[in-house]
Amino acid sequence: MAALARSRAARVALRALAAAAGLLLFVLALELLKRGAGGVGPLLRAAGVSGLAGGLGAGWIGACLLLSGSPVAAVALTLLASGTLTPAETFGMISGSRLGASFVVLVVGVLEDLRAGRREARSAYIGVTALVATAVTYLPAMGVSWLAFERGALAGLRLEGRDLEGIVERLYGPLLHAASATLPRAALFAAGVVLLLLAFRAFDRALPDLAAGHGPLLPADHVAYRPWFMFGVGLATTVLTLSVSVSISLLVPLAARGFVRRENVWPYILGANVTTLVDTLFAGALVGHPDSARMVALLMGSVAALSLPPVFLFPDAFSRRLDRVASMATGSARAVAVFVALLFAIPLALVALF
Amino acid sequence: MDVLVYLDPSPRGEWALAMAAQLPAPLTGAVRLLVTEEDAAADPSLVDRARARLAPVVPSDVLLRPGPAERAVIAEAREHRYSLLVVPPAGRGAVARMLKGSRVATVVRSARAPVLVARRPPERVERVLGALSGRDTTTAVLEAALAWESRGDTRASFVHVRPEVPLPLGAEGAPAGDPGAVDLEAARAALAARGRDADLLLRDGLVVEETLDAFEAGAFHLLVIGAHAEGSARFGREDVTERLLLGCPGSTLIVPR
Numbered sequence: 001m002a003a004l005a006r007s008r009a010a011r012v013a014l015r016a017l018a019a020a021a022g023l024l025l026f027v028l029a030l031e032l033l034k035r036g037a038g039g040v041g042p043l044l045r046a047a048g049v050s051g052l053a054g055g056l057g058a059g060w061i062g063a064c065l066l067l068s069g070s071p072v073a074a075v076a077l078t079l080l081a082s083g084t085l086t087p088a089e090t091f092g093m094i095s096g097s098r099l100g101a102s103f104v105v106l107v108v109g110v111l112e113d114l115r116a117g118r119r120e121a122r123s124a125y126i127g128v129t130a131l132v133a134t135a136v137t138y139l140p141a142m143g144v145s146w147l148a149f150e151r152g153a154l155a156g157l158r159l160e161g162r163d164l165e166g167i168v169e170r171l172y173g174p175l176l177h178a179a180s181a182t183l184p185r186a187a188l189f190a191a192g193v194v195l196l197l198l199a200f201r202a203f204d205r206a207l208p209d210l211a212a213g214h215g216p217l218l219p220a221d222h223v224a225y226r227p228w229f230m231f232g233v234g235l236a237t238t239v240l241t242l243s244v245s246v247s248i249s250l251l252v253p254l255a256a257r258g259f260v261r262r263e264n265v266w267p268y269i270l271g272a273n274v275t276t277l278v279d280t281l282f283a284g285a286l287v288g289h290p291d292s293a294r295m296v297a298l299l300m301g302s303v304a305a306l307s308l309p310p311v312f313l314f315p316d317a318f319s320r321r322l323d324r325v326a327s328m329a330t331g332s333a334r335a336v337a338v339f340v341a342l343l344f345a346i347p348l349a350l351v352a353l354f
Numbered sequence: 355m356d357v358l359v360y361l362d363p364s365p366r367g368e369w370a371l372a373m374a375a376q377l378p379a380p381l382t383g384a385v386r387l388l389v390t391e392e393d394a395a396a397d398p399s400l401v402d403r404a405r406a407r408l409a410p411v412v413p414s415d416v417l418l419r420p421g422p423a424e425r426a427v428i429a430e431a432r433e434h435r436y437s438l439l440v441v442p443p444a445g446r447g448a449v450a451r452m453l454k455g456s457r458v459a460t461v462v463r464s465a466r467a468p469v470l471v472a473r474r475p476p477e478r479v480e481r482v483l484g485a486l487s488g489r490d491t492t493t494a495v496l497e498a499a500l501a502w503e504s505r506g507d508t509r510a511s512f513v514h515v516r517p518e519v520p521l522p523l524g525a526e527g528a529p530a531g532d533p534g535a536v537d538l539e540a541a542r543a544a545l546a547a548r549g550r551d552a553d554l555l556l557r558d559g560l561v562v563e564e565t566l567d568a569f570e571a572g573a574f575h576l577l578v579i580g581a582h583a584e585g586s587a588r589f590g591r592e593d594v595t596e597r598l599l600l601g602c603p604g605s606t607l608i609v610p611r
Contacts (some may be wrong), residue, residue, distance in 0.1 A: 108522045110519070112522050116520075122519050123519070123520045123521070123522045124522070125519040126519060126522055127522055171509065223592075224517070224591065224592035224594055225590050225592055226591065226592050227593055228590075229589075229590030229591075259518040259519065259521065260520075260521055261518055262518075262519055262559065262560055263560055263561070265519070292410055319560060319563075320560065320563050323559055323560050323563070327558070327559060334526060
C-alpha cells in the first residue's frame, strides 16, 4: 500500500514538473516567436498570405507541416503580437490550423487503410468527418468572430499584458537579449517553433493519460449515444488533451476495440473543436497583444454557438448529410485519393490566390 | 396467447384493424379489442364497426378502460399477458410529440409484449424486412419476420447495418478484423441456421438511416426490429428502436429480446 502511494505521489510530482516545464517553455517559445516574427513576415508576404483566406491557407499548411493545430494557432497569435499579421489574417490562420489538424487525421486514416489493405477507406471516414464538421463550423465562425471583433464585441477582455512583460523580463531577459543579439530573426522564429512543440509535449505528459485506462470509458463502438452526450464528452476530453488529434485517438478507450459508431463521431468532434482552443486562449493571454485573448474567446464562442444547432436542433439531418459526404469520399480508394488531393490543393490555392 | 388491438376512433384506427385482420397464424390468438371509456361514450358504434372490419376474425372480448390511450394499453398489457399489441400511431406532429411524447413509443417502452405499430398497411402484407443487429434481439426478430411467411404469400428479407468505423490509430494500435465483424457473423449464423443465408442485405452507415432506406428502396410493407437491445434507456444513450419506429413510413413490429 505504502509503495503504491509513493508511486502515485511520484507520478503526481512528475506531472506537476512536466506542467511547470511546459509552462516555462511555452512562455519562452512565445517570446522567441514574437522576436523572430519579423523574419518570417517577408516570407509570408512573398507567399501572398493576406486577408482571412490567405491566413486560412497558411494555418492549414502550417498544421500539416507540424502535424498539429495548436502550435500553429499559438504562432498566429505571436505573429499578431509582433504586428506581422492583421487580426483578419490571425482569425484565418487560427481557423486554418484547425482544418489542417483535421486534415492530418484524414491522412493518418488513409495511411491506416492502405496498411490494412482495405478496399474502402474506412479509417479515413473519421478524418473526412472531422474535416467537414470543422469546416462547417469554423469557416462561418471565422467570419462571424472577425465581424464581432471589428464591432468591438467582448471589449472587456482586452489584456494589456504589462505585468506579464515584467515577469518575462525577469525570467528570460538575459537569455532573450543574448539570443536576439546573436541569432537571425528567422532562426529565433524556428527556435520558438521547436520550443513550442516541446512545450506541448511537456503538457501532454502533465495531463492525465486517458488512453492508458484498463477498461473502456464508454463502449462507443457498441452503443449509439445522444448527440448532446457525445458533444459533452468531446468538450470534456479535449479540455484534458488540448488537441483534437489526440482527443480523437482517445476514442480508443472510449471504444475499447478500436472501432467507433458513425453516429457518435460527429458530435464528439464538434465538442472537441470548441475546447481545443483552450490552449490558444491561454497563449492569447500570454502573448502580450491586448486583443489576442479576446479574439480567441470570440472565435471559441462563435464555434460553440454554431455547433449547438446541429447538436440540439437538427442532429438527424446534420448526421445524415455528413455521413453522406464522408461515405462518398471514402467509398473507394480513388474517391479518397481525389478528396485528399483536393484538400491538399485548397490551402495552396488560398495562399496563392488571395 | 391473446392479441390486443387498440381501437382508435380516428381514421388511423383502421390501420390497426387492417393489420390485425392479416396477422399470420403463429402470431394470432384470441383477438381482444381495447377501447377507452371516453371514446366508447363519444362514438357508440365504434366497436360494432371494428367487429365488422375484422370479419372473419371474431374478437373474443371488448375491454373498456379509462384513457388516454397509451395509459389504457399499458395498464391492460400489465394485467394480462399478450402475444402482441396492435396500436396505430396517434398522428402527433413534432410539436405535439415534444410536449406529449409519442404514443407508440410510450407503449413500446412500457410493454414487455411485442408491439405492432400499424401504419398505412397495404391490402396484403407481402414484403417483410427484418433488421438484424447481430446482438440480443437477432433471434426474436428473425423468428417474428419468418412467422409472416406462414401466410404463404409473404416473403421476408433481412438487413444488417454496420455502423462501426475503425479509428485512425496508425499502425500500432490498429485492431485486427473488420469493424462490426462479430455482429455480422452473429446475424449470418442466425440466418444460416434457418437456411436463409442468401436473404441478408448488408449495408454500411448510420443504422436508422440505412435501415429506413433499405425499407423504402425494397418497397417493404412491414419492418421488424428489436426493442431496446442496446440499453437505450440509460443516461445519454440514443433509442435507436424509437427512432426507427417513428421514422418508418410503413408498419413496424417491435419484438423484445
